Structure formats: structure tokens, C-alpha cells
Amino acid sequence: MKIKKAVIPAAGWGTRMLPATKTIPKEMLPVVDKPIIQYNIEEIVAAGIEDILIITNRGKSAMEDYFDRSPELEDALIKTGKERELLLARDVSRLANVHFIRQQEARGLGHAIWCARRFVGDEPFAVLLGDDLMKSQTPVTAQLVKTASETGASVVGVQRVARELISKYCSLQVVPAADRLYEVKQLVEKPTPDQVFSLFAILGRYVLTPRIFALLETLPPGHGGEIQLTDAINLLCKEERVLALDFEGRRYDTGCLTGYLEANIDFALARPDIGPWLTDFLTQKTTKK
Numbered sequence: 001m002k003i004k005k006a007v008i009p010a011a012g013w014g015t016r017m018l019p020a021t022k023t024i025p026k027e028m029l030p031v032v033d034k035p036i037i038q039y040n041i042e043e044i045v046a047a048g049i050e051d052i053l054i055i056t057n058r059g060k061s062a063m064e065d066y067f068d069r070s071p072e073l074e075d076a077l078i079k080t081g082k083e084r085e086l087l088l089a090r091d092v093s094r095l096a097n098v099h100f101i102r103q104q105e106a107r108g109l110g111h112a113i114w115c116a117r118r119f120v121g122d123e124p125f126a127v128l129l130g131d132d133l134m135k136s137q138t139p140v141t142a143q144l145v146k147t148a149s150e151t152g153a154s155v156v157g158v159q160r161v162a163r164e165l166i167s168k169y170c171s172l173q174v175v176p177a178a179d180r181l182y183e184v185k186q187l188v189e190k191p192t193p194d195q196v197f198s199l200f201a202i203l204g205r206y207v208l209t210p211r212i213f214a215l216l217e218t219l220p221p222g223h224g225g226e227i228q229l230t231d232a233i234n235l236l237c238k239e240e241r242v243l244a245l246d247f248e249g250r251r252y253d254t255g256c257l258t259g260y261l262e263a264n265i266d267f268a269l270a271r272p273d274i275g276p277w278l279t280d281f282l283t284q285k286t287t288k289k
């Protein structure tokens with residue numbers, strides 16, 4: 001199984017990050033000095049994938065501008081001899097082949113993925129939720145792609161979450177298959193306490209076979225009246241093998257304020273140019289006088 005395409009659904013409203021997201025897509029908010037979406041594009045490229053579709057909606061054209069060339073800015077940087085800044089501006093538009101399509105109504109994550117069916121065609125593909133940011137030794141999409149390539153199965157990226165948080169995610173019923181790998185038997189979106197199968201939840205990364213599109217096509221609305229990707233994967237695992245990979249790495253939900261702040265602090269601390277300064281700053285702040 002070769003995975004050549006990836007889809008980033010980024011058409012949600014981002015209401016948890018208002019007022020910033022009134023005019024700025026949450027995927028364009030910076031973590032340190034780079035928009036979140038760029039980290040995800042870089043994660044995809046690191047998995048050997050070069051064709052990427054971003055699902056947007058009205059008011060999110062900042063993402064299209066960002067991955068386009070900016071000749072006026074580049075000219076100004078050339079004239080003023082700012083070579084480092086020129087590379088930073090140019091590199092963004094050369095990262096990958098980034099395509100865009102609009103989800104005309106925010107009808108849920110499953111519906112957003114269904115909008116990618118013509119772009120993807122009859123091939124397996126990767127999915128990265130636009131506001132889930134990963135910090136890992138091996139890029140998380142590369143971990144999933146490796147497992148999917150070796151097994152020919154769909155693979156979802158999972159980790160255990162705290163019991164009090166599982167109702168915000170989906171819960172999976174799994175049986176062990178190999179080291180950190182499980183067979184998915186069923187899953188439920190936003191479970192009530194009596195519906196919880198396990199504390200394993202999908203955290204924003206998937207490799208799916210194209211069969212998912214046919215299942216999404218006829219899927220009725222689920223939790224919250226939205227077309228749920230979880231419901232389609234629940235049908236998929238009855239027809240085909242779906243694996244859950246307990247991936248290595250830390251996931252940040254940058255779509256909420258605490259996750260966004262954690263990501264900024266951890267990514268800044270890891271940077272050699274500003275990490276030591278931030279450590280000193282935080283130490284001064286937290287040391288009692």
C-alpha cells in the first residue's frame with residue numbers, strides 16, 4: 001500500500017478560540033513563529049507525501065494566500081538584502097503541492113472528508129486534523145504510513161486519555177495485534193459513561209482506504225447532528241481490517257486555549273535560539289522572592 005495523498009480538514013468554526021478566530025483561521029495561529037498548519041504540512045512531507053488537500057470554508061482564504069508565492073514581499077526582501085527572511089518566505093510556497101476545496105456548510109468532520117473524494121480517488125490516504133499538533137521523534141503521520149504500508153490496512157493514531165476526558169473524544173474497542181498495535185472492533189463518538197469501550201481515543205491522525213467515501217455517502221448524521229467520521233470508521237472496521245497504532249509522541253489540541261498555550265511553551269523551550277531565554281524567564285516568574 002503506497003500513500004501519496006493527504007487531506008487536512010480545516011473547515012470548522014474554531015469557536016473555542018474566539019475572538020482570535022473571528023477573522024483568522026485557527027490553523028493559521030502561530031505556535032512560536034510558524035502557523036500550526038505549516039507544522040502539519042511538514043509532518044506530511046516527512047512521511048513522503050507531496051499532494052495535500054486542505055478543506056476550508058468561507059473566511060479561511062488566509063491559508064490559500066500563505067501557501068502561494070508572494071512576489072512583492074520577495075522583491076522587497078531581495079532589495080533590502082534580507083536573505084534569511086527571503087528563504088523563510090519562499091520555502092513555504094515550495095513545501096508541497098497544496099490544493100484547496102471548500103466545504104460549503106460545516107456539516108461535520110465526516111462530511112469534510114467526503115468532500116475530498118474526487119481529489120483522493122481510489123487510493124488510501126492520510127488525514128490530519130488541522131488543529132492537532134504533534135511533537136515526536138518520528139513524525140506521527142510517518143508512523144501511521146509505515147504501519148499501513150506493511151499491513152495494507154487502515155490505521156488510526158490512538159493514545160489513552162484520562163477517564164474524565166474520554167467523553168470529549170471517541171472510544172475504541174480493541175484487541176492487541178502486535179507491539180503498540182491493536183485491531184479495532186468498534187468505536188463510538190463522544191461516549192456517555194456506559195458506552196466507554198476503553199480509554200483509547202483517536203487523536204487527529206488517520207490512514208484510510210477509499211472505501212470510507214462510500215460509507216460516508218449514505219451515513220446519517222450522528223452525534224451533534226453532524227456527519228461523524230467515527231461512525232464511518234465504525235462501519236469500515238466491520239468490512240475491512242482497521243488497526244489502531246498507539247503512536248509515539250505528544251499531541252497538542254491547539255483548538256483550545258490550554259492546548260494552544262502548552263504547544264507554544266513546549267515548542268519554544270525546545271528551540272535552541274529561544275529555549276534557554278524562556279527557561280530563565282519562567283524560572284524567574286515561578287521562583288518565590
Ligand code: UTP
Pocket residue numbers: 009010011012013014015016017055103105106107108109111112129130131255
Ligand atoms: P473540531 O470540533 O475540533 O473543530 O473539529 P471546530 O468545529 O472548529 O471546533 P470548535 O468547537 O468550534 O472550536 C475537528 C476537525 O474537523 C474539522 C475542524 O476544522 C477540525 O480540524 N471540521 C469540523 C471540518 O473541517 N468541518 C466541519 O464541518 C467540522
